[in-house]
Amino acid sequence: MKVLLSSVVWVIGIVFTVSELAGLQIGIAPMAVEGSEDGSVFSQTVADTVNALGSGSSFGVFIIGKIDAPDAPRSILDAADWCGIYGLDLLVYGAIRSSSDIADGVIRVFDAEKGTVVKALFGRDESARTDRLIEDLAKKLYVYFSEELNLAAPVTIRAKEHAAWDFSIDLGWWSCAGSWNDALTGLCSLELGGSLTPIRPILYSGSWDLFLRFGLNLGYETGMRRPGHEEFFFQGLLLKFPIDICAEWRRRHQIRLTGAPLLYLDMIVQNRLYTGNRTAVSAAGGLSLSLSYIFRINDSSSLGLSAGCGMIFYSPVRIQIRPALFYEFSIPGKKEIP
Numbered sequence: 001m002k003v004l005l006s007s008v009v010w011v012i013g014i015v016f017t018v019s020e021l022a023g024l025q026i027g028i029a030p031m032a033v034e035g036s037e038d039g040s041v042f043s044q045t046v047a048d049t050v051n052a053l054g055s056g057s058s059f060g061v062f063i064i065g066k067i068d069a070p071d072a073p074r075s076i077l078d079a080a081d082w083c084g085i086y087g088l089d090l091l092v093y094g095a096i097r098s099s100s101d102i103a104d105g106v107i108r109v110f111d112a113e114k115g116t117v118v119k120a121l122f123g124r125d126e127s128a129r130t131d132r133l134i135e136d137l138a139k140k141l142y143v144y145f146s147e148e149l150n151l152a153a154p155v156t157i158r159a160k161e162h163a164a165w166d167f168s169i170d171l172g173w174w175s176c177a178g179s180w181n182d183a184l185t186g187l188c189s190l191e192l193g194g195s196l197t198p199i200r201p202i203l204y205s206g207s208w209d210l211f212l213r214f215g216l217n218l219g220y221e222t223g224m225r226r227p228g229h230e231e232f233f234f235q236g237l238l239l240k241f242p243i244d245i246c247a248e249w250r251r252r253h254q255i256r257l258t259g260a261p262l263l264y265l266d267m268i269v270q271n272r273l274y275t276g277n278r279t280a281v282s283a284a285g286g287l288s289l290s291l292s293y294i295f296r297i298n299d300s301s302s303l304g305l306s307a308g309c310g311m312i313f314y315s316p317v318r319i320q321i322r323p324a325l326f327y328e329f330s331i332p333g334k335k336e337i338p
Contacts, residue, residue: 027088029079030072032095045138046092046107076110076117083112090118092141096130103127107137109144119144132335135159143250148206164197164333166213170306172324174221178317184234186223189322193217195244197333209251213244216262232270239263240288253300254294262286264312284310294328302328 028047073079073093083091093127109119125133148317170193172241174186195215203210216239223234242260265283290308297303304326312318 009087024087025088026090027082027086027092029082029091029093030229031093032072032074033098045134046094046141048138054306070219076115079108079117080112080115081111085264086338088112094137096133098127098130100332101127103130103133105133105137107141109141119148135335160336161200161333162198162336164200165331166195166197166215166328167331168193168195168217168304168326168328170304170324170326172306174223174320174322177319179316181225181226181231184223185226186221186320186322189219189221189324191217191219191240191326193242193244195239197246200333209246209248211246211248213246214243215242215244216240217242230270232268234266234268236264236266238265238286242288249294253294254292254296254304256292256294256304258288258290258292258304258306260288262288262310282314284313286310290322292326299332300330302330304328 032044062282071092072095073082074095077101079091079093082088082093089112091110091112096102096103096105096106101259101299103126105123105125107121107303108117110116111118121137121144123133123136124142125136159311168191172189172191175181176184176186193215195213197211197213200211201209202212219236219238219240221234221236221238223236225232240260240262242258243256246254247256248254262285263283264286267282270278270280278330288308288310292304292306294304306322306324306326308322308324310312310320310322312320
């Protein structure tokens with residue numbers, strides 16, 4: 001049966017989840033959906049998220065099948081009635097309203113003792129992507145339970161993300177160590193890079209995600225002589241192939257360990273006292289290792305700080321130390337909702 005967008009579709013198979021944690025009875029009511037989407041998906045996703053919140057802890061969740069209830073709650077009065085009927089401390093209810101282009105969603109948390117809605121969570125997406133909107137609302141509810149209500153957060157549902165891209169630009173300073181440091185001092189360095197995350201997360205625990213990235217970086221460095229040596233200007237080009245091991249907490253704070261084989265091409269323009277200018281070009285392979293902290297500003301932008309060490313296989317080996325600041329722009333991949 002085709003349902004018009006202006007009609008209201010109510011969940012027939014009513015899902016009602018009741019949980020008890022720290023003396024609280026928390027219920028998830030049937031969710032109302034206006035438009036052509038099946039509201040049971042909304043209800044079940046929210047119920048699964050709460051169920052995952054208590055996985056591995058004393059947060060016992062059980063789902064009751066169909067309940068003799070007239071409709072999903074739509075107002076504070078309805079929510080108060082449901083709390084009275086089912087003996088709840090908190091009731092979670094919500095709705096999605098769709099048009100031809102946009103879908104708006106809301107989840108509300110009603111506190112029976114206070115007699116009011118203590119939290120309202122909103123979301124908006126394309127009408128064709130209500131699955132993504134539902135997942136976003138369920139995730140916000142999980143964050144509210146775990147952070148604002150201070151509930152334990154052991155295991156959560158993870159949506160697998162495939163083929164996500166990150167593009168970065170970083171500005172740093174570098175210096176040599178050992179015998180190279182007697183003659184050469186670094187000035188500045190610039191790197192541009194792109195990285196692919198094939199699948200995220202590979203592993204997860206609580207609020208932590210673990211995943212791998214594979215990238216390609218192009219860098220440029222400048223340097224100059226130290227006092228006591230003939231005047232010269234140093235320029236270096238490097239091509240890196242980084243492999244990142246990333247651990248991210250709550251999609252906000254990330255620690256990243258990076259190892260990269262590299263190719264290095266440098267050019268020295270030397271102003272010699274008696275023979276004029278001389279240009280020397282050389283190339284070598286190398287390895288680099290760095291540790292970074294990244295703060296995610298939003299879904300597409302991040303800022304980071306890194307400290308790295310590299311080895312260029314000249315004779316003797318040139319060891320370089322490089323701190324840097326960087327910005328990353330992210331393009332989300334395709335999500336596989338569990």
